[in-house]
Amino acid sequence: MADGDRLYRFLFEDFPIRGQWVRLEATWQEAQSRRTDPEPVRRLLGEAMAASALLTAGLKFEGRLNLQIEGEGPLRLVLAQCDHLLHLRATARYDQGVPTDQIGFGEHGRLLLALEGRDPGERYQGVVPLTGENLAGALEHYFAQSEQLPARVLLAASEQIVTALLIQRMPGESADPDAWNRCNHLLDTLEAAELQQWPAETLLRRVFAEETVRLFEPAPVSFRCRCSRDGVAAMLRQLGSEELQDILREQGSVSVTCEFCGREYGFDAVDVGQLLADDTVPPASPSTH
Ligand SMILES: [Zn+2]
Incomplete structure (x- = not known):
């Protein structure tokens, strides 16, 4: 063709x-x-x-x-x-x-x-x-x-x-x-x-x-799909700690499949702990002198 x-x-x-x-x-x-x-x-x-x-x-x-x-x-x-x-x-x-x-x-x-x-x-x-x-x-x-x-x-x-x-x-x-x-x-x-x-x-x-x-x-x-592990992590953070811990208890890990490209992103308990910890770090704010 x-x-x-x-x-x-x-x-x-x-x-x-x-x-x-x-x-x-x-x-x-x-x-x-x-x-x-x-x-x-x-x-x-x-x-x-x-x-x-x-x-x-x-x-x-x-x-x-x-x-x-x-x-x-x-x-x-x-x-x-x-x-x-x-x-x-x-x-x-x-x-x-x-x-x-x-x-x-x-x-x-x-x-x-x-x-x-x-x-x-x-x-x-x-x-x-x-x-x-x-x-x-x-x-x-x-x-x-x-x-x-x-x-x-x-x-x-x-x-x-x-x-x-x-x-x-x-x-x-x-x-x-x-x-x-x-x-x-x-x-x-x-x-x-x-x-x-x-x-x-x-x-x-x-x-x-x-x-x-x-x-x-x-x-x-x-x-071309723009999905990324960072993007999925940001989305998971919005679910909140409680929800993520529930999924971990039930399924052992958190798995997300991109609905556009089908790529799978897996997060085990350590990964989830890490992404939740990242959330507690406040974003760098511009200095205001
Ligand atoms: Zn994708």
Whole structure:
């Protein structure tokens, strides 16, 4: 499969529409490698990862984007995170043992997009209700409502590959007022299998044969988890001494598995004593002369 783990930006030369295309392959396989999700969850997880990369690539910021779908059904959470270097990770929470055809977000599903920029001015959160169980539709709804700029989103996830495409109308007058509708109609002709298989350049050339599209150099996309032993220790400290001692008594050690990458962190009684002792050391405060 060509163009695996690459993200392309493109724009139409003759009218203000731009887009992004991404294909996850090794990234997607690594994200799934320690998970055993049923089919509907796996598909959504892949779609959410690819969509988070598309959205991140459309922004100029340093930090992290969270794409979160929440609900009150057997499926409670799908969360994909992408940073400005296009490092991706994702997780899902759902009731185990529910028949596959009943796994869904229920009636009150919602899509949350949160931007955590390094600059406090770059913090932002937007929410739209999840209409149906279709992530692409929810994202289009989000763009229409929050950004007031229409976008079209196509997502195709299989066990091996996720491919996603987004086009967005940009602000500004267009000398070609029909361009947006025309591009949408052209995308209607694209089959899911073609979206899955065609390299970016082939897809744009075949679908938008009459248009002038400028395709920029691709950027690499990869799976990366930021979890660490220190981070897990900080989280355990918040549980408190009593709770940790209870777990030690019952299980002999405290074991935490990262829900994003599946890495296991073990803390025996000595480790727990150490991390609790660390907590008693007050953090160094800046001197105030
Ligand atoms: Zn991790």
